[in-house]
Amino acid sequence: MKRTMGRSVETELPQARYSYGGDEYVFVELAEAMSLKVNFRAMAITNRLREEGIPGVTDICPSNASYMIRIDPYELHPDDLISRLKAIDEEVGDVRGFELETRVVDVPVMMEDPWTHETLMRFRDRHQDPNATDLEYSARVNGFGSKEDFIEALLGSPWLVTMIGFVPGLPWCYQLVPPEEQIEVPKYVRPRTYTPERAFGFGGGFAVVYSVEGAGGYQLFGRSPLPVLDVTQRLKDFQESIVFPKPGDIWNYRRIDREEFDRLEAEVEEGTFEYKKKEFVFHPDRSLEDPHAYNEEILGVLYGN
Amino acid sequence: MGIRVRQPGLLTTVQDTGRFGEYAIGMPPSGAMDVFSYQVGNYLVGNEDGAAGLEMTYLGPELEFTEDAVIAITGAEMPPKINGEVAPAWEVIAVESGDVLSFDYLGSGARSYLAVAGGIDVPIFMHSRSTYTLIGLGGLEGRALQEADELEVGEGGDRSDRVGKAVDEDHVPAYSKETELRVIIGLASYRLTEESMEEFLSTTWTVTPDADRVGYRYKGGELKFVEREQPAGAGADPANVVDFGYPIGSIQVPGGVEPIVLMNDAVTGGGYATIGTVISADRDRLAQTKTNDKTRFRSVDLDEALKAREERRQQMVQIQQALS
Numbered sequence: 001m002k003r004t005m006g007r008s009v010e011t012e013l014p015q016a017r018y019s020y021g022g023d024e025y026v027f028v029e030l031a032e033a034m035s036l037k038v039n040f041r042a043m044a045i046t047n048r049l050r051e052e053g054i055p056g057v058t059d060i061c062p063s064n065a066s067y068m069i070r071i072d073p074y075e076l077h078p079d080d081l082i083s084r085l086k087a088i089d090e091e092v093g094d095v096r097g098f099e100l101e102t103r104v105v106d107v108p109v110m111m112e113d114p115w116t117h118e119t120l121m122r123f124r125d126r127h128q129d130p131n132a133t134d135l136e137y138s139a140r141v142n143g144f145g146s147k148e149d150f151i152e153a154l155l156g157s158p159w160l161v162t163m164i165g166f167v168p169g170l171p172w173c174y175q176l177v178p179p180e181e182q183i184e185v186p187k188y189v190r191p192r193t194y195t196p197e198r199a200f201g202f203g204g205g206f207a208v209v210y211s212v213e214g215a216g217g218y219q220l221f222g223r224s225p226l227p228v229l230d231v232t233q234r235l236k237d238f239q240e241s242i243v244f245p246k247p248g249d250i251w252n253y254r255r256i257d258r259e260e261f262d263r264l265e266a267e268v269e270e271g272t273f274e275y276k277k278k279e280f281v282f283h284p285d286r287s288l289e290d291p292h293a294y295n296e297e298i299l300g301v302l303y304g305n
Numbered sequence: 306m307g308i309r310v311r312q313p314g315l316l317t318t319v320q321d322t323g324r325f326g327e328y329a330i331g332m333p334p335s336g337a338m339d340v341f342s343y344q345v346g347n348y349l350v351g352n353e354d355g356a357a358g359l360e361m362t363y364l365g366p367e368l369e370f371t372e373d374a375v376i377a378i379t380g381a382e383m384p385p386k387i388n389g390e391v392a393p394a395w396e397v398i399a400v401e402s403g404d405v406l407s408f409d410y411l412g413s414g415a416r417s418y419l420a421v422a423g424g425i426d427v428p429i430f431m432h433s434r435s436t437y438t439l440i441g442l443g444g445l446e447g448r449a450l451q452e453a454d455e456l457e458v459g460e461g462g463d464r465s466d467r468v469g470k471a472v473d474e475d476h477v478p479a480y481s482k483e484t485e486l487r488v489i490i491g492l493a494s495y496r497l498t499e500e501s502m503e504e505f506l507s508t509t510w511t512v513t514p515d516a517d518r519v520g521y522r523y524k525g526g527e528l529k530f531v532e533r534e535q536p537a538g539a540g541a542d543p544a545n546v547v548d549f550g551y552p553i554g555s556i557q558v559p560g561g562v563e564p565i566v567l568m569n570d571a572v573t574g575g576g577y578a579t580i581g582t583v584i585s586a587d588r589d590r591l592a593q594t595k596t597n598d599k600t601r602f603r604s605v606d607l608d609e610a611l612k613a614r615e616e617r618r619q620q621m622v623q624i625q626q627a628l629s
Contacts, residue, residue: 034538205538
């Protein structure tokens with residue numbers, strides 16, 4: 001079994017690892033390295049499994065480069081599930097021709113907002129570079145000449161929601177750009193004990209919006225005025241689920257100023273806010289072939305140009 | 306109305322079997338940590354499977370009944386008292402309106418369970434009454450009980466004929482300060498060096514003060530990860546992986562020190578390498594360990610884990626039949 005993948009572009013499908021998570025889970029690591037392709041595979045396999053409605057499956061949890069299934073082993077023996085999963089994996093193959101019925105969503109963020117700024121300054125002693133902000137540091141380690149160039153790269157292309165978790169509603173987002181353009185930043189040296197809710201953060205290769213206040217180790221870049229979790233289900237977008245993000249969503253983080261931040265926050269407060277979003281059938285093949293051209297099309301669908 | 310909280314104890318929450326099927330949105334199952342004790346409590350008072358009870362951690366609450374009730378206390382050795390008089394555990398007892406249930410200091414174990422005929426009636430949230438305090442849902446207002454709270458008890462009908470029924474002594478677990486937990490090695494265990502995996506399985510670990518419904522943290526050794534160039538998306542630390550899902554019972558070792566076993570209110574995923582999973586049959590006993598207790602992990606295969614699961618189920622069936 002190949003041990004290291006490095007950061008090179010994948011040229012072949014890596015060998016998946018099938019493993020028991022105790023007697024109640026099957027855990028499948030499709031690859032050690034993150035890539036859009038591997039996430040598409042995780043989604044294709046778990047979607048297929050969901051459609052099959054196999055008795056004994058209690059949870060289907062797609063993740064970034066892996067997925068996890070919880071089962072009742074009385075109804076479904078883990079080995080029987082693994083056999084089925086291997087067969088589905090073969091059918092799905094390299095996801096050629098796979099279509100994803102999803103939606104494109106506009107997610108406004110205020111970069112360098114006062115709340116995350118106050119937080120990151122408070123935890124400077126836990127950071128790689130106590131003399132820079134998280135954004136300045138991340139721009140530098142990714143080889144950007146300026147903070148603004150870095151922000152442009154971050155907010156210039158849309159993202160795929162590749163996993164929900166850690167805590168309810170927190171989306172992991174991976175940018176729809178070629179591997180050589182992927183931004184990667186270390187997590188804090190020691191995690192913070194506090195992060196404001198709705199903070200826009202980045203760690204490893206993933207952008208997130210913190211759904212609730214709490215501990216965290218991702219670099220802090222900004223804040224969204226909008227919730228991703230609403231336990232009270234007051235807002236229209238939360239009527240069916242307390243959690244807004246869905247795996248496979250395509251999110252476009254859009255930079256906003258303080259004025260728009262305050263206005264949107266007030267709409268949330270009044271209960272009138274609704275996310276701007278459009279139905280979309282996503283073709284991974286096209287994204288892998290020419291991501292930038294496809295992204296233009298995706299944004300055109302969202303913003304109607 | 307049914308129960309008035311005079312003192313809440315250290316951490317008393319409403320729990321049932323848990324909120325399953327919501328992992329994909331990042332929702333852990335919650336639910337009773339020691340399923341055996343919780344479930345046997347329901348058998349004693351004649352409740353349906355899944356009726357909600359109270360989970361009482363380390364230091365018990367003081368509860369006043371505002372109507373007659375039929376109850377049972379199971380789990381950790383935390384001797385119950387009715388109006389100051391010692392009452393039996395693992396046995397059905399009758400209380401009258403005005404009676405006060407309190408608990409003596411904790412002996413062995415960590416968590417006791419109160420089952421009430423009819424069940425604790427709080428609103429069902431996403432098909433469960435279990436409390437998940439992190440985001441404040443389920444249970445009573447999504448939080449641990451507080452002084453002056455009032456809990457409703459569900460309609461159970463007259464169960465006074467059950468009073469005096471008790472669990473056979475052979476089935477009452479003894480909780481020791483030294484526990485062996487069976488583990489299926491796997492998940493991202495390839496990240497640990499062979500020597501470190503051996504060390505993990507041969508070390509006697511000590512439960513740290515960081516031991517709660519989210520997870521149990523242990524100290525006692527240091528483990529090393531296989532050197533590699535970190536793969537894309539994983540982050541710089543060798544303990545880091547591309548963020549993935551964490552099973553309940555899974556063991557992770559952030560930074561190579563202090564393994565953590567994730568429990569019912571755990572984070573559902575993250576970027577630390579997991580090395581194995583404590584089997585379901587042994588998580589009841591894990592939930593009865595506490596700070597400074599000793600724990601060893603023993604590697605078993607799936608067959609042994611499934612056999613242990615079946616034995617535990619058989620035992621519960623036997624107990625239920627003996628009590629019906």
